[in-house]
Amino acid sequence: MLAEDGITGFTTRKVAQRAQTSTAAVYELFGDKGGLVREVFLEGFRLLRRNLDQLESSDDPLADLVRVVAAFRLFVRDNPVLAEVMFSRPFSDFAPGPPQVAAFAPLVERVRRCLAAGLLAGDEADIAHVLVALLHGLATQESNGWLGTTQTSVDRRWALAVRATFDGLRTDRVGT
Amino acid sequence: MLAEDGITGFTTRKVAQRAQTSTAAVYELFGDKGGLVREVFLEGFRLLRRNLDQLESSDDPLADLVRVVAAFRLFVRDNPVLAEVMFSRPFSDFAPGPPQVAAFAPLVERVRRCLAAGLLAGDEADIAHVLVALLHGLATQESNGWLGTTQTSVDRRWALAVRATFDGLRTDRVGT
DNA sequence: ATCCTATCGGAACACTGTTACGATTACCTT
DNA sequence: AAGGTAATCGTAACAGTGTTCCGATAGGAT
Numbered sequence: 001m002l003a004e005d006g007i008t009g010f011t012t013r014k015v016a017q018r019a020q021t022s023t024a025a026v027y028e029l030f031g032d033k034g035g036l037v038r039e040v041f042l043e044g045f046r047l048l049r050r051n052l053d054q055l056e057s058s059d060d061p062l063a064d065l066v067r068v069v070a071a072f073r074l075f076v077r078d079n080p081v082l083a084e085v086m087f088s089r090p091f092s093d094f095a096p097g098p099p100q101v102a103a104f105a106p107l108v109e110r111v112r113r114c115l116a117a118g119l120l121a122g123d124e125a126d127i128a129h130v131l132v133a134l135l136h137g138l139a140t141q142e143s144n145g146w147l148g149t150t151q152t153s154v155d156r157r158w159a160l161a162v163r164a165t166f167d168g169l170r171t172d173r174v175g176t
Numbered sequence: 177m178l179a180e181d182g183i184t185g186f187t188t189r190k191v192a193q194r195a196q197t198s199t200a201a202v203y204e205l206f207g208d209k210g211g212l213v214r215e216v217f218l219e220g221f222r223l224l225r226r227n228l229d230q231l232e233s234s235d236d237p238l239a240d241l242v243r244v245v246a247a248f249r250l251f252v253r254d255n256p257v258l259a260e261v262m263f264s265r266p267f268s269d270f271a272p273g274p275p276q277v278a279a280f281a282p283l284v285e286r287v288r289r290c291l292a293a294g295l296l297a298g299d300e301a302d303i304a305h306v307l308v309a310l311l312h313g314l315a316t317q318e319s320n321g322w323l324g325t326t327q328t329s330v331d332r333r334w335a336l337a338v339r340a341t342f343d344g345l346r347t348d349r350v351g352t
Numbered sequence: 353a354t355c356c357t358a359t360c361g362g363a364a365c366a367c368t369g370t371t372a373c374g375a376t377t378a379c380c381t382t
Numbered sequence: 383a384a385g386g387t388a389a390t391c392g393t394a395a396c397a398g399t400g401t402t403c404c405g406a407t408a409g410g411a412t
Contacts, residue, residue: 006268007268008268008269011367011368011369012368012369012370013367013368013369021390021391021392022391022392022393023369023370023391023392024370024371024390024391024392024393025390025391025392027369027370027371028389028390028391029390032369032370033368033369033370084265087316088264088265088266089260089264089265089266090264090265090266090268091268092182092183092184092266092267093184093369096320096322098321099320099321099322122336126329126332126333126336127336129317129323129324129333130333130336130337130340132313132317132322133310133313133314133316133317133323133333133337134309134310134313134337135313136312136313136316136317137308137309137310137311137312137313137314137316138309138313140263140309140312140313140316141305141308141309141312144272144275145274145275146272146275146308147305147309148305153302156302157302157305157306157309160298160302160303160306160345161306161309161310161341163344163349164306164341164344164345165337165340165341165344166344167340167343167344167347167349168339168340168341168342168343168344168345169336169340169344171343173339173343187398187399187400188399188400188401189398189399189400197359197360197361198360198361198362199360199361199400199401200359200360200361200362200401200402200403201359201360201361203400203401203402204358204359204360205359208400208401209399209400209401269400
């Protein structure tokens with residue numbers, strides 16, 4: 001429904017209609033429209049997790065981490081409206097709950113391997129949070145068309161951001 | 177109104193009421209609720225620009241750039257709902273227009289000085305875009321409470337992200 | 353003074369989230 | 383298997399929203 005009708009078309013009545021039931025059923029099951037959106041939100045992160053789980057691992061942890069980045073970007077491009085529900089807040093009544101850290105477990109795993117191999121340095125959780133924030137920002141900017149007007153410029157900036165961040169995370173300088 | 181009543185309280189009727197007029201006046205002037213939100217959106221970036229313009233410049237361009245980052249973070253923290261209108265999309269009908277690059281002119285200016293001083297390397301626009309995307313992501317994550325549970329961890333991750341990115345941007349490696 | 357245009361008040365329309373009230377269904381205890 | 387209890391659902395209604403229509407007004411140009 002999100003992909004077809006967009007966000008404005010996602011209404012309790014239409015959801016009920018698609019499910020061949022009445023609105024009361026929706027409210028009985030989800031309590032709120034916020035609860036309904038919450039399920040979409042959570043399903044989005046489950047889908048992302050399934051997506052990242054399919055990635056293969058090589059003997060180059062850093063390349064594997066780059067693959068996670070690429071997969072994340074692709075996920076947002078393929079599911080723009082769902083990504084909006086996940087990372088923006090298109091339904092003002094729904095406030096996102098605790099960070100859906102489970103979805104990023106594959107990313108954290110790659111970070112851990114990079115740390116073990118000495119390709120990155122620092123705290124695992126900190127690095128993961130920084131990377132997720134970077135991906136979040138890049139993907140949102142790209143979706144809004146703010147990252148550049150041409151495909152090449154957008155790609156170039158993605159590459160630059162990822163490369164620069166990985167470069168900068170190679171040396172542990174906590175506290176400096 | 178945004179700060180007081182939140183996003184759900186921002187309705188055409190209430191706007192008209194606060195302005196001591198009728199809803200028709202609002203529609204005559206802004207055409208749409210999207211148009212109304214657009215003005216708030218643009219005013220937000222103007223306010224951000226005014227905020228960044230007040231920053232002083234020292235003889236350390238990199239420190240000046242860090243100050244811009246801090247000011248941006250403070251802006252989002254001080255105006256959470258406005259920032260949501262600017263960087264998320266709480267009103268589903270309003271689609272943000274072209275990138276409000278003017279607001280980030282002070283940031284671009286600092287980037288240029290860093291490039292001139294050899295403290296950063298690469299394309300000015302590319303670096304600026306990467307930085308804005310990073311700030312966007314970090315600020316949004318912090319607003320959602322996704323960047324960490326304690327103040328110190330959130331601060332630490334902001335610092336790590338900024339330092340790592342600047343470090344990584346010190347050497348130009350375009351095309352590699 | 354007159355006319356035209358922009359602006360505005362009031363009322364209405366379609367639609368939304370939400371709830372009240374029965375009716376129905378499913379389950380589970382005996 | 384029977385009956386009762388709780389969950390579920392259809393229908394209709396409520397308040398509130400974006401939006402528009404129709405007059406009325408006001409202010410400036412001619």
